[in-house]
Amino acid sequence: MEIFGGSVPAIFSQTEINEEKSELNFQNEDSMEQKELADQDLIVAEQLVIDSEKSDDTQIKKACDRKAIQTAQEAVEKYQKSVVYADERHEMIANDKLHESLEKTHNTKFQQRETEKAGINILEAKDIDMLNNGITKKPKEKSPYNAIRFSKQQNITHENAKNAVAIAEKAKKNLEKKIEDQKHEKIYVGNLEITFDL
Incomplete structure (x- = not known):
């Protein structure tokens, strides 16, 4: 017996693809906390500009x-950590030591x-x-984040600050899209798209 004119395999293959989404949990306490802190950092960075x-x-x-660049860097770091913490079962980043390093x-x-x-x-x-553009590091400094915090910066411009804030805004937008995508699952039956709210 043929169901939906042979479309059943498409449903199952699409469902398997969308199951990847469920591996991230943005509703856990750590992920939500990092996003909230990043949002606050972004507000400050925007105000500094x-x-x-x-x-x-x-x-x-x-x-x-x-300070706008430094705070934008901190916002980006926390938005990225929100994603890492959402991988709470370490399914996407399976190496526990690497996962812990990314959290810190x-x-x-x-x-x-x-x-x-x-x-x-x-x-x-x-x-x-672009986030780190214009930051000058001393010979022994490895991190642009530490350079902006601890070294005098002669070469950064207002344009660098605006660009850094724009990258933090992009990180927020992309994170929020990932969070929103987690709330819905789409299944395609032929040309018909069915969306389920999760």
Whole structure:
């Protein structure tokens, strides 16, 4: 007996693809906390950019731009950690030691690279490059995040600050899309799309 003109296999194959979504749980406490903290950091970074633009004082502009970049980096780090914590059963990033490192690191490039390997990234390598653009590291400094915090920055511009905030906004948007996608499951029967709210 033929059901739906032979469309049943399509339902099962589409359902298998969508089962990947259920492996991430953005409703766990750690994931939600990181997103909330990142949202707060982003609000501050956006305000610092505005404050920089309103000020006529060069020192204030410089200070606001440097802090905007630092706070945007912190927002991106926490948005990425929200995704890592959503992988609470370590199904997407199966190596427990790596998973733990991603939960603790400040290195957004490392987070991006490893989440991309796992297929759960919210940014691309070029985004992280833009986030860190203009930051000067001392010879022994490895991290752009530590450089912006602990080293005098002569080369950063207001444009660098605006770009860093734009990357944090992109991370938030992409994370929220992943969270929203978790709430729905689509099944296709031929040309018909059926959406289930989960």
